[in-house]
Amino acid sequence: MSRHIISMKDFSRDEIDFILNRAREFEPIARGNKSSLLSGKILATLFYEPSTRTRLSFETAMKRLGGDVIDLGPVESSSVAKGETLADTIRVIGNYADAIVLRHPREGAARMAAEYSNIPIINAGDGAGHHPTQTLLDLYTIMRESSLSDMRIALVGDLKYGRTVHSLAYALSLYHADMTLISPKQLQMPDVIKKDLKKQGARISETTNIEDVIGDIDVLYVTRIQKERFPDPAEYQKVAGIYRVTEELLGKARDNLIIMHPMPRVDEIDPSVDTTKYARYFQQSFYGVPVRMTLLAMAMEVI
């Protein structure tokens, strides 16, 4: 199955289940077992915005499957700096590589790139838009560390600008999750997204306090309030550091609670939480590798 991976909305529940189940088979390779599944294949990573874990986990996934990676290098010293359009860059790179991983600051960039590309485009984040591979690894983490059925989850932090939570909330609606949205009033999830979720049959409630729900949930998904997404720095200062998960807060948590975070964190989760039985955010980063292996293998039509 060769295809572009642009938005979670392009996936059916069955397709997501297929990806999550296949990812399980890639876990031993992600841990270091040899594979030559993608030997002779080349992945191009085009990152127009800084990224650490997404880029590195794609590179790791590709290399552990025996493939090679080429990259754009720093945007400021590439053809982009000379004014080349993304549409042109995509068509040129399409002559070199077997698939493209793209991160771009503009919403809709990956969708547009797919229109011009003769090789699969994998969206690794388009501005405040979609980030489907993050969502799939989040779902995979829940599947591996908790359960995707009858799940109660709270999404905390910047639910307005945070791209990961929008995609995740949409995907969770396909699993009929019971969702609580926790954010300050000015960072609430946009109405248009809530309307979409409700259309999918999602159960949603909203609050401004983690304490309200900490004793009732299976998954606490914490996000960073991202300074770079705020049009007005003064607005950022009003909400910076508003949520902080501490051991004390977790005193009321259920035994089976897991805490997730797409990383990087700043101060949303106290480091003392890292050693509690609840913390799963480092496993979550690892799970990005088998999930991205699956997506690369699908994009390059080897599974």
Added chain:
Amino acid sequence: MKKEEVEKKPGGSLKKEMRVRPIGQGTVIDHIRGGQALNVLKILGIYGTTEAVVSVAMNVPSKVLVFKDIVKVEGRELEQKEVDRISLIAPDATINIIRDFEVIEKYRVDLPERIDGVVKCNNPNCISNTHEPVISKFMVNKKPVELRCVYCDHVISEGIAEHLI
């Protein structure tokens, strides 16, 4: 075609006066929501310098719309793309194609499922608002009229006329 109407002039005498004269050849766009006639002209590219004979009636009492606008353009039959654009701001409009003073075709505008190159996305960070060689594309929801950008998913539900390209 509506029949010309009879109006009572100040002073008491009845005088037959046409609000808008019949046209021999062209298009009559009727049942435009009151106040949208000027936007319809904009869509049709009709400005002060246009040579075509154009008649505009605004805020005409209407049974269906309470107030409606009417636009008559002589010597021009509308293209589908123009009709699509009109449907965005005047979803109840009817298009009458006139030849030799007869209505030879009459139909109600219908919103297309997708509309390309007509409306500018209201998300300044959308890829369609850059120097990339793409035209805007929207999926159309008919009731209520909402446009969802194919690229960035942003929704335009109000003030669509302001976003017309």
